[in-house]
Amino acid sequence: MSGDDAGRRRDGNSASTELQGESGGGDGERIEAVVDRLRELRTDDERRRRSTEEGVLLDQMAEVEERLLAFGRALGGDPDDASELPFTEEAGRDGMPEPLYVRHDRTLLNQITSWLLQDQHIGLISPYGTGKTALREILERDLGQREEFAVASVKNPLETTPRALYERVLRTAADAGYRIDPDDYWQVRDGIPWATGEAKRAVGEVADAARDDGVTLLVLIDELEDLPEDLLSALQVTGDAGVRLFVSGTPAGKERLSDVKATLDSRLRYYEGIEPFGPEDVDEYVARSLSYFRGEEYDGGSQDLFTPAAVADVHERTGGNPREVRLECRELFTRAAFVWYRTGRDIERINVTPELRHGRFGMER
Known part of the structure; x- marks a missing residue:
């Protein structure tokens, strides 16, 4: 087996393993997109090995931010840096989204x-x-x-x-x-x-x-x-x-x-005592955050990035505490971005599921 063939076999196994955190099967998947994504990964790895002037940590930070921003743009946003991604909003910052934390009470x-x-x-x-x-x-x-x-x-x-x-x-x-x-x-x-x-x-x-x-x-x-x-x-x-x-x-x-x-x-x-979020409030928070990120008005509907099971899991883990909900959603969003980048799947086929929390995800093969 050639070195390239071995590399492709390793890439294919890695993608298959990491995709366990995503809902849906592989039927109808565009093989060309997967191959292009894996080829891009190899090119990125070679570039990182050749360029280490900024140091390992700074180089890795830049790479991770690049992947997260790409995922955000695929979802319809136009972020300039990681602070503009969904679930990063903080009280006290200029431009805070419309009421997300207390309107439910x-x-x-x-x-x-x-x-x-x-x-x-x-x-x-x-x-x-x-x-x-x-x-x-x-x-x-x-x-x-x-x-x-x-x-x-x-x-x-x-x-x-x-x-x-x-x-x-x-x-x-x-x-x-x-x-x-x-x-x-x-x-x-x-x-x-x-x-x-x-x-x-x-x-x-x-x-x-x-x-x-x-x-x-x-x-x-x-x-x-x-x-x-x-x-x-x-x-x-x-x-x-x-x-x-x-x-x-x-x-x-x-x-x-x-x-x-x-x-x-x-x-x-x-x-x-401010009332905690219920499961429906978690879903609304996710939908409002994504709408705000895309520059759209929230229309009162649900969202399709987090599955109902993921919403229920976030609520159970956090007890509905709004700050913890935000942090949990941000973590799952990040893991979904890694899955999307490494597998090459269409953005419409990427969902946040409870299983994402149990996988190990990284930028390296």
């Missing part, structure tokens, strides 16, 4: 909306990964488009001092048209009193002015369980000055707030 949305309309201070309490940060991002985006709200979002609470909190509120108020008179304060820089005590007084002034016009100044802040005690005190001062608060955190955060700042704790209306 209608009770939560109804209650939060009601409290916002009633001008309440709100505390959202739920375990990690259930969608608190995503909801904060949605509130900032959606309420920021309404004239009756001026929304200040604290992105890095652990690095935020009391004066920085007051400054954030004052800048948000100024953007909405509520500015202090610099002559009423001892020292002002860029429209913000320099002294912390005067900045605190200024917050009350702009909050009163906004309230007179029917505008709610709202502060959004996450990670309640990790906030420094002096920032908790500043939040209480801000709330007492007429600014509405929306704080979120884990159950441990609520307990800590009760122990450290009982007065602030008593001012909050709590909603506890």
Whole structure:
């Protein structure tokens, strides 16, 4: 047997083994496509052996990203890098997709909306990964488009001092048209009193002015369980000055707030426990992510990349925790990309199945 024949035999066995993670048989498969794909793999391997200037790890990263992007393009997207692939979206990033994490919990949305309309201070309490940060991002985006709200979002609470909190509120108020008179304060820089005590007084002034016009100044802040005690005190001062608060955190955060700042704790209306995804929510999340990736509007339908068995398996493994669902879907998407590339199958014949999780997949033969 020639070396080329042996190589083809090894390639054929590898493809057959790895395809066990894909649903469907091989009837009607275009042999030419498989041969072309395997020939391309050999060419890529030879190129990698000849070019190692960037080092093994960097070279492998580039190769893997290339394969993932090719898979994404075959699915109808146009990604420039791996961060634009499906299931990579993160709360807190610019351009976050439309609500994916909390829209399934209608009770939560109804209650939060009601409290916002009633001008309440709100505390959202739920375990990690259930969608608190995503909801904060949605509130900032959606309420920021309404004239009756001026929304200040604290992105890095652990690095935020009391004066920085007051400054954030004052800048948000100024953007909405509520500015202090610099002559009423001892020292002002860029429209913000320099002294912390005067900045605190200024917050009350702009909050009163906004309230007179029917505008709610709202502060959004996450990670309640990790906030420094002096920032908790500043939040209480801000709330007492007429600014509405929306704080979120884990159950441990609520307990800590009760122990450290009982007065602030008593001012909050709590909603506890965001509902996890059900199997139908997992399927909708996958469909929405793929629609967003392709630049399409979600039409309310299902999707055909993940089989029903795969959706059920993802739900069972994650318990419906949205963050874990996203990570699980990303892992399975990656494995499907490897199968697609190494076997040369048409993209329409590639499906994500539970069996993908049990195979070993790599770029090398």
